[in-house]
Amino acid sequence: MSDEITLTLPDGSEKRVAAGTTPLQVAEQIGPRLAQAAVAAKLNGAVIGLGTPLQQGGEFSILTFKDPEGRDVYWHSAAHVMADAVVRLFPQAKPTIGPAIEEGFYYDFHMDRPFTDDDLARIEAEMQRIVAADEPFTCAYLSAAEARRRYEALGNEYKTELVADIVALENGLEPPRGREAIERFEAEHEREYEQVRVSIYDHGQFSDLCRGPHIPSTGRLKAFKLTSTSGAYWRGSEMNPMLQRIYGIAYPDQKLLDEYLERLEQARQRDHRKLGRELDLFSFHEEAGAGLPYYHPKGAMLRYLVTEFATREHLKRGYQLLRTPHLIKSDIWYISGHAQQGYPMYYTEIEGQSYGIKPMNCPGHILIYKTHKRSYRELPLRYFELGTVYRHERSGVLHGLLRVRGFTQDDAHIFCTPGQLNAEIIGVIDFADFMLRTFGFEHFQVYLSTRPEKSVGSDEQWEMATNALISALNEKGLEFDIDEGGGAFYGPKIDVKVRDAIGRMWQCATIQCDFTQPERFDVTYVGEDGQEHRPVMIHRVVLAGIERFLGIMIENYGGAFPVWLAPVQARVLPITDKQLDYAAEVTRTLRDAGFRVELDESSSTLGAKIRDAELQKLPYSLIVGAKEAEAGTVAVRHREQGDLGPVPLADFMARLAEENAPGK
RNA sequence: GCCGACGUAGCUCAGCUGGUAGAGCAGGGCACUUGUAAUGCCCAGGUCGUCCGUUCGAAUCGGAUCGUCGGCUCCA
Numbered sequence: 001m002s003d004e005i006t007l008t009l010p011d012g013s014e015k016r017v018a019a020g021t022t023p024l025q026v027a028e029q030i031g032p033r034l035a036q037a038a039v040a041a042k043l044n045g046a047v048i049g050l051g052t053p054l055q056q057g058g059e060f061s062i063l064t065f066k067d068p069e070g071r072d073v074y075w076h077s078a079a080h081v082m083a084d085a086v087v088r089l090f091p092q093a094k095p096t097i098g099p100a101i102e103e104g105f106y107y108d109f110h111m112d113r114p115f116t117d118d119d120l121a122r123i124e125a126e127m128q129r130i131v132a133a134d135e136p137f138t139c140a141y142l143s144a145a146e147a148r149r150r151y152e153a154l155g156n157e158y159k160t161e162l163v164a165d166i167v168a169l170e171n172g173l174e175p176p177r178g179r180e181a182i183e184r185f186e187a188e189h190e191r192e193y194e195q196v197r198v199s200i201y202d203h204g205q206f207s208d209l210c211r212g213p214h215i216p217s218t219g220r221l222k223a224f225k226l227t228s229t230s231g232a233y234w235r236g237s238e239m240n241p242m243l244q245r246i247y248g249i250a251y252p253d254q255k256l257l258d259e260y261l262e263r264l265e266q267a268r269q270r271d272h273r274k275l276g277r278e279l280d281l282f283s284f285h286e287e288a289g290a291g292l293p294y295y296h297p298k299g300a301m302l303r304y305l306v307t308e309f310a311t312r313e314h315l316k317r318g319y320q321l322l323r324t325p326h327l328i329k330s331d332i333w334y335i336s337g338h339a340q341q342g343y344p345m346y347y348t349e350i351e352g353q354s355y356g357i358k359p360m361n362c363p364g365h366i367l368i369y370k371t372h373k374r375s376y377r378e379l380p381l382r383y384f385e386l387g388t389v390y391r392h393e394r395s396g397v398l399h400g401l402l403r404v405r406g407f408t409q410d411d412a413h414i415f416c417t418p419g420q421l422n423a424e425i426i427g428v429i430d431f432a433d434f435m436l437r438t439f440g441f442e443h444f445q446v447y448l449s450t451r452p453e454k455s456v457g458s459d460e461q462w463e464m465a466t467n468a469l470i471s472a473l474n475e476k477g478l479e480f481d482i483d484e485g486g487g488a489f490y491g492p493k494i495d496v497k498v499r500d501a502i503g504r505m506w507q508c509a510t511i512q513c514d515f516t517q518p519e520r521f522d523v524t525y526v527g528e529d530g531q532e533h534r535p536v537m538i539h540r541v542v543l544a545g546i547e548r549f550l551g552i553m554i555e556n557y558g559g560a561f562p563v564w565l566a567p568v569q570a571r572v573l574p575i576t577d578k579q580l581d582y583a584a585e586v587t588r589t590l591r592d593a594g595f596r597v598e599l600d601e602s603s604s605t606l607g608a609k610i611r612d613a614e615l616q617k618l619p620y621s622l623i624v625g626a627k628e629a630e631a632g633t634v635a636v637r638h639r640e641q642g643d644l645g646p647v648p649l650a651d652f653m654a655r656l657a658e659e660n661a662p663g664k
Numbered sequence: 665g666c667c668g669a670c671g672u673a674g675c676u677c678a679g680c681u682g683g684u685a686g687a688g689c690a691g692g693g694c695a696c697u698u699g700u701a702a703u704g705c706c707c708a709g710g711u712c713g714u715c716c717g718u719u720c721g722a723a724u725c726g727g728a729u730c731g732u733c734g735g736c737u738c739c740a
Contacts, residue, residue, distance in 0.1 A: 101738050114668055147740095162740050198740075209740050230735030231667025237737075242667060245735070273732095277675075286671095286713070286731045394665050396736080576697040603697080611701035625699060635699080643700050 005057035007043075017054065024050040024216060027062045037064040037252070039215045040073040047073065049139065049213030065252045075100035077137065077215040078224055078250035079107045084206035085126035086246070089119075095208060096158040096234065096243055103260070104249035108232055110158060111244040115229045120246065124226050134219030135204035139212055142200055145193035147209060148186065158234065159209050160186075163198060170196045223257035224250035267502060272554040273400040279559055279616060281567075282401065291398040291405035293547055298567035301596070303550060305565050307386055309662055310410045310435070310543060317431060319384035319412055324364030326388060330354040332363045335520055337456055341489055345392035361387035362514075362539055365413040366521045374525040379535060380416035380424055386546070387411045401551035408546045414538040415523070418464075421536050425472035425511060429494070432509035432542045436498055438663035439543075440556055441508075443499035446478050449486030456490055457516040465513035465536075466492040488539075490516045500556040508549065512539040560617045560639060563659040570656065571598045571618050572634070573609040575625035582629035586622060586649060595656055610637065619659075622652070 003019045007026065017026060023041030027034045027050070041048050044058040047069050054060075063070030079098035086093050086109060098107030115123075142150075144167045151159040157179070164182050168175040171192050176185035186193065201210040203218055215221075226248040234240035251257040268274070276282045281299030284292070295303055311321070330347065333339040333356055344356030358364065365383045374381070388408045397403050416424050436444065448469055451462050469492055473480050480494070487493050493512040497505045514537040517523070524532040543549040553565075563569055570590065574583035583599055590597040598618075600609050606623065613621040622634040633646040636655075647655075658664075 097737085097739060099737095099739060106735095106738095117669090159740080166740065200740095211740050228734060229668070232736045233666080235737055235739075238666065242736080244667080247735080284731085290731065395731090396665065396667090398732090573700090575699060578697075605696090605698050605703060606700065607698085608702050609700090614701055621700080623700065627699090637700060 005054060007054070007057050007060035010061045015060075019055055020053040022051050022053055023048065023060075023062060026054070026060070030062070034062055034064075037066075038062045039065055039070045039077075039220065039252075040213050042069065047213060049137070050216050051137075051139075052213065072100040073213060074215060074220075074252070075105040075250060076210075077218075078221055078248060079105040080137075080201065080203065080206065080208055080210070080214065081127050081130050081218050081221060082123065082226070082246060082248055083107045083109075083208060084130055084204065085123045087206065089122055089126055093244075094154070094156045094158060096156075097162070098208075104227070104247060106232075106245050106247045108234070108243040108245045110156075110241070114231065114244050115246060117229075120226045120229065123246070124224075127221075127224065130204065131218050131221045133204065134217050136217040137201055137203045137214035139214075140200050140202065141197045143194050144196040144198050145190070147198045147200065148193060151209070162209060163193075166198055167192050167196045220252070221250055222252050223254040224248060225257060225261075263502065267504075270502070270555045270558040271400075272402070272551040275554050275559040276400070281554070284400075289405075290395060291393060291403070293401055293404060293406075299550075301567035302554075302561070302565065303546060305567075306439075306543070306550065306553070307408075307410070307546060309438075311384075311386065313431070313435065314382075314384045314410075314412065317382070317427070319382040322365060322368060322383050322385040324358070324361060324368070324385060324387065326358055326390075327355050328358050328363065330356050332367075336363045336366075336517060337490065337520060338363075341454070344390075346390055357390045358387075359389050359391050361385055361389065361409065361411045362413055362517060362537075363521070366517065366523060366537075369415055369523060370521065374415075374535075376417060376525055376527050376533075379525060380414050380420050382412060382414045384410075384412040401547045401554075404545070404547050407548065409541050410543045410546065411539075411541050414540070415518075415525075415535040416538070417525075417527075417533070418536055421468045421513070421538070422472055422475070424538055425469060425494075425513075426475060428509075428511050428538065428540050428542075429472065429476055429478070432496055432511075435542045436496070436508060439549075439553055440562070440663075441498040441500070445497040445499070445505060446473065446480035447483045447486070447495040447497070448473065448480050449483040449488075449493045449495060451487050451492060452485045452489060454489055455487070461515040462492065465515055468513060469494050469511070488512050488514075490514045498552070500552065501558065506552045508544050508552075509542045510540065510544065513537075514539055561619075562664055563619050563656065564662050564664055566619050567596060568598050568616070568618050569596045569660070570620035570622055571600055571613050571616075572622045572624060573600045573606065573613065575606050575623065577603070579624050579626065579629050583624050586624060586634060589649060590653065590656075593653055593657075595653075595660070613637075614639065620652075620656070 004016050005019050007015045007017060009015060024035060024038065027038045038050055040063045041050055042061045042063055043054065065071055065074050076099060083095045083098055087095065092112055094110040096108045096110060098105065144163050148160050148163050151163065161182055164185055165175045167189060176182045198209060199212055201208055201212050201214055226246055228247045230245050231242045232245040234243055249260055251260065279298060280296050281302060282293050282295050285294060333344055338360060343359040345359055346357040348355050369381065386408050388406065390406045393403055393405055414424050450466060473494065491513040493510050495507055496509040497507050499505055518534050518537050523535060525535050527533045572583045572587050574580050580601065587597050587599040602609065610621060617639060619639050621637040623637060624634055628634055628646055633648050634652055635646045636644040636652055638644055
């Protein structure tokens, strides 16, 4: 008697059901296991709740925790349950927003005090009760006016602000900001408030303004954990009040939660700050300043190997080496426009003149370009510098080598004609791809960042530059995401992020087009026509900050560097003192051949020497006892493969030489 | 910068509610001369981040400061 609708399932098959059937019922018809795993559904691209009656047919799928959208629904529901628990325990807490995030969820509360670890344990216990009660999530629609009255009664100004946002959004109006603006907005749009409908999701006694959808009931949350608390500004702005945030994670299975916690532990094990200490690579000194790293012999060697390789590869590609001072008169930064953006960040005075410590290398390279008249025949001109810059990072964001105040970039500026732009950008993309792969990264994500609000230059320039980047990406057949407004103030850019061994993404290479600096500094070249023209400038880094790159690299390799990057490639371990002479000879031979080798002269047992070499993650240990000394061999032990048996020293050298190649 | 937590020997950490510090590893010495992830014994090592307070008395309490750690628009 009721109308039927047709659902097209993901496998292409069609299913006819009565209009008004819920997705949960559909899932049950498909199979009980699916019904059990279901968290939400998708109809024609829109995520809907399992209890939403289907009124029309179309592309239909059941979402489980395995689907990214399903995961979001699951985590967002967990956030509601957490908010419920918090409000039960702390009636003074005002819920604000609580979204699902990449891994887990959070909820921000306006609170009279921060949450403590004890609070978290209590909140978790309360959540357990809510889950055990298996309360169904239900959805109701209210007029925005009604919702506003409710939240005003509760004294929750954050939610009334969100209601105002929804009303504004629905009517194509600018969302009001600030108490007064919101009150004015409410007064001026009473009619709209009556017309706009907002959804409210309830479970048990808890009710929250929410777009939804949610899982069918709280009992679906199986394994969860509240992971941390922190302060967080309302809407992320320092101008707004600080709220108290609680982070959590939830999974439909305890096993998955355990795996997540295991992943966190793995990340801790390969933390570059921990490895930096254990492998004696670098240190920071409270008495010498935050965010300023000190490289120990092994860390400095690692850094040397990286920069030496980078320099050679630049020279191969026609870049020329530059070196510019760290201190530059402040006037320069006004010409470049950096001063207006807050750069440089450290100043000093010399004989009454203001100088700034360079935060960027570009003006220096421009000065060198301008030392004589340039012909189009010289272009493209590629200037490369391992340029050390200093920037004031806020104390709260410093983080090991990944976020420092003084760092060296593999920085280059390419001056070229507009016609050469495309080929140059492609060249840089290829270069970056080669370099990052050589250092062991295989997965990349590319972003194109467009004009930010605070920017210089004309619309035409921005369009031209943006198009040049897009066409280069298209020519390389690279997929990319667009970061609207994420560009530098002087031009659009391409960013390349790499994925490390445990799945985290790190920003490395960036390629920035710049039509404005050449103008500001009046940079020119003489064209074929004998007239002066304006070159285009490309700012680009591949590894970006060397410090940061080392940090990423250390974590990616987990401290076990490949032979070509290992600060110490092999350690010679004599079994007894009687082999010390032979061991020293082996060490000398290897060093003469250019390998990085150490000799263990301690009087420890062999087992202890091996253990120490393993903990230092050295690629090879060469054990020499009486037999080896006699035969002129070394017993090779590999970091991962263990004992490989005795071989003539020459054979081992051949093996090491082969593995010593970049990228091996 | 803001919120919270933390700061004890080179490293990892113990030190209830205030009574002036302890372990393991690392380091030094001695013995052992060892065949693929820790030989034994002995020794030394800390103004408990720094400064100022409270107290008869502070590593323990309060404040400031420096530093470290986790966060600070993935938006109903």
